Amino acid sequence: MYEDKHQTTSTMDTSAALMTFLSKVGLENSYPNKLTRQLLLEINRNSIYDEPGESVKTLPWRFLRQLYGVNAKCRNCRHVSSASDDDFLQLDDYSADDSAECNAVNPLDLILALFLCADSFLQQEMALKMSMCQFSLPLLLPHGNNSQRTLMLWALRDIVKEWCPHDLSQSKGFVEENIVQANIPLFSFVRLKNCSWSKSQLLNHVLSRGQQKCNIFTHREMEGGAVKREIANGLVEVCWYLPCGSESLDIFPNPATFTNLRGEICESLKEFRFLFQVSTVIFVCLDRVDEDELRILTSLQDVKSKLFLVVNRNGENKREDMMSVKKLVEELNLPNNRVRIKDPKLNVTEFSKKLCDAIKTLLLDVNTTVSIANMFDKAVELDISVDECKGNKQKEAAQQLVKEIGNQPIPVYKKQHLPLQIDKWKRLSQLEMDKWGLKENMSQLLEEEKNIRKVQNEHTTSTHMVMFSEQLSKCSREKRDFFLKWLRLELNAHSRTKLSELRNQFKEQCKNKDVKLIAELDQALVDSSLGIEHYMREMGLIYEFSTDSISSPIAADEIAHLPALAAEMLLDGYPLELLDGDASNIPERWVTDVLMELHKKVGQKSRLLVLTVLGVQSSGKSTLLNTMFGVQFPVSSGRCTRGAFMLFLKVGEDLKSELHCDFIVVIDTEGLKSPDLAQLEDSYEHDNQLATFVIGLSDVTIINIAMENATAMKDVLQIAIYTLLRLNKREKKTVCHFVHQNVSGVSAHAKIMTERKHLLDQLNEMTQIAAEMERQHSVKQFADVLNYDIEKNNWNIPGLWHGTPPMAPVNTGYSEAVAHFKKHLFQMVMSDKCNEFPEIPEFLVWMRSLWKAVKCENVMFSFRNTLVAHAFNNLFKEYTQWEWEFRKEILSWQTETQSEILNVHYQSDTHTWIMLVESKKSEASEKVEAEEKKMKESLNNYYRRKEKQVHLIENFIKDIFQSISNIADEIRHSLNTTLDFCFTLKKQVQEIYSRLPIDIENRKKSLLKDVQHCTLSDKQLTEMFEEMWAGVTHQHVHDIESLQTFGKVSFEDKSDHQTDSKNDDLQILAETITESCTKFVLDQAKLNTHSDDEFTVELLAKIDQAFQENGKGWQNKFEINLKLHICGIAAREFLKMQENSLQFD
Ligand SMILES: Nc1nc2c(ncn2[C@@H]2O[C@H](COP(=O)(O)OP(=O)(O)O)[C@@H](O)[C@H]2O)c(=O)[nH]1
């Protein structure tokens, strides 16, 4: 009875106190749960300039922003007026002190208020960032649902920790687990009314023994800690002790959970009861025991095994106090080792050691462990609400999906359920690239490509994909968010064991330097990862390959609606995969349509500033972006997803005009190969391609360098510069910032400067070589290609952790350096007054053409760096010369032979020709063989010349020999075809000539028949005869004339139609067709991808189509003339192009 009354009044008091506090800090309108993470992702003045505000109402926002930048200083709640408090002796002015007090805020109150105002997703993110700062987190939140205390299970769901228990440390193993799911002993700390020490401070002392002192719990000695708490009593906080595996650093060999109840137990009986039930041991801190407390404690069950008293012998009435403690101990029959008494002679640090030893002993014979997830039922039983409900539809859907994966290995599962992204898609990308190289037969490539597209289109969508896209498209936005979050959690949990095992092996092998195994493990890591991004990728591919005739269970209109869905998700802050790094391919249609939808959704206001980060894998790129922008790119120690992901961050109204853009697009890249892997594969293609593409795409590129891998970065940069030079398309240069990780600001400035100069010198030198190769004489240095200033664009960022993880908090130096970098980066963008950023449609055009160009430059990407490329280029120049001689030789032989064949007397019999052609064919084959041999000889000789740095390109020699053989094969094939063609032609001509006399005779007869029945003048007769004669001869012989004579002057229709107006119309038609076809010819000539035959067929088809579209009503002659005219133009353009390309090479 007493308890209930007590609780009701206190509930009323506290909710009034809560509202007062919320309005004091300006959060009254955000309560309950109205703040979203989207609010914090906006780029605005406040998010860039982190300055204390004027009023106490700015505190929550500043806290959140700093927390988003994982700055552990965020708990120092200061605003301008509190910061300027002075400490003058104010003996007689007590009122001034009061007003300062009423404007001050206890950090714990602020954190609690923010948790109460945040929505489920923001709560999770706050918890995640707080745990990175090693802050305690709320476990039981007072004033939650209907003023109830709430168990914060959902809010902690996202936290994953790694630790190394000592029994595993021998095997170098570690445990990686979702912290709410881990079964760990739980130690709770509570206090009685009379307790003269800060148990939070005591706990901090205990937990940071062994390492630097850290303030896990806020306490009275901290900044703002002395301010009276207004709402936070009844809050239960939680933190974890996790061993790192080192005996000298770890205070306990195994993990342990610690909770801390704020306020005395009498005021929070429910919380206390809950803790008592779930804890392994509960530590009660006290000076003395009051009567009602005695009653509460003695009424508990099983108290002997759970209770531990921590007594401070300190008060004025020491004797009396100790008597009350003694009474309690006797009543509970508590053994001696369950009581620790602090002597006034000991200070807190010394006492914490004793307590630490006691806990260690307790840990040794623990037999009850508990996970937070398992507290659910206990909470419900005790009438404590939980922040996630049972029977949540989205959770069930996600669980169902993951359950169905079952024990299948992930690679097998992916093949079955996400088939579009497996080999075919990869092959398609390879085909695309081969098309630009000179590797294989074009028509074969095109055919294969067509087939793959067809197969991809006909794939029936797997049941899991149907389920996935239904959950995304049929639910409300909030439900969708929940589904995706659950799915991510479930998938991570599902693959965690396997992945962490692989990662462990990977780390081991990196030490052993077994490169082959390393590469295998790297591939296994990629194959075994499964995340939301794989489902999203599949969704994109379903769209990419869909045509109107689809046979998938997802209906056509639903597929059509996918881009809108993805655009919505982009605006909600989900990343979009731009470049699929597993397949090195971009689903262009998908990306284009998604971004165009987004463009529509934002009312066509979509100027984009693109910012990219580039660096070796696991060099902290994602961590850097997450810290800078408060985003959540996946962070892990081994690479799982490859490629580039883009995120859209809105720019606030206050900055749009200064930044000249509406969105900041942040692109995170997979990371270039680590040196371990680079040794193995001599193919640098993928890295170089990725780097060039993202640098070319971005306005700002951050080059992330950890000292140990600067060389790898340098190599990639060179190739990127080279390619960018070659592409030479954009007027505006990408701004380039170098971020040096793990370098503190003060460390030997001079030495660092020398190193940077050295790096820049090398880059300059390479740029010069590249510029020389590309004959771009205006380019003299690195800064001519990328916008870079050695003084201004270098940033030092100290190490991420302050101490040894997992107990180390994020180094404040790290977060401040990142915030500083961010501020200056944006200031530099703003200071450039002539910045103009493209809107989405323009960006897309650029992206597509860049990607195409990057694919064309494929050859370039196989080089490690510019020196190699240079050496190769020199060889290539000579190679082209040899090839040209080869072709020239064959061509002149061919022309000669052709005319020889055509000139054979037409009456010779077929047999003679066949003999002739056969002998010519074998002559051709000998000719080609001889030339091939000559060319290979030249190559051999080249490799014997030392001055050409041939040692750099030794590993290419096999390929080049092969490509000479390929050329020979190709020429042989084409020669044979030409000879066959000659033969056919000759045969046709023969037939025409043999038919000619009969033909003339027939026509003559019919003409005479006509003449007999009509009266025509002589002139008319002559004309008719002429026409007939022309008809007979022209029809057959025309096509033998050389094309060179056609298309030199503008087209004139020589056929005569009935009327002038008809002639005018035809002239216009002819000009239109000529114009459109010439454009087509020029485009094709530039691309230079088709063989001549293929191209001519295509061109003629195009002309035919144009004729068809314009009806009929002209003579065949007109059609033929126009075709000849256009083919003449085409022939000359191609010749010109070939000459150019020879000159260029
Ligand atoms: N020691 C240390 N670890 C870091 C630093 N930056 C990031 N990490 C850790 O390195 C791992 C890989 O980081 P991540 O950001 O995923 O690297 P990415 O592959 O380049 O994106 C993570 O476990 C990070 O916590 C750093 O400066 N020092």
Ligand SMILES: [Mg+2]
């Ligand atoms: Mg990353």
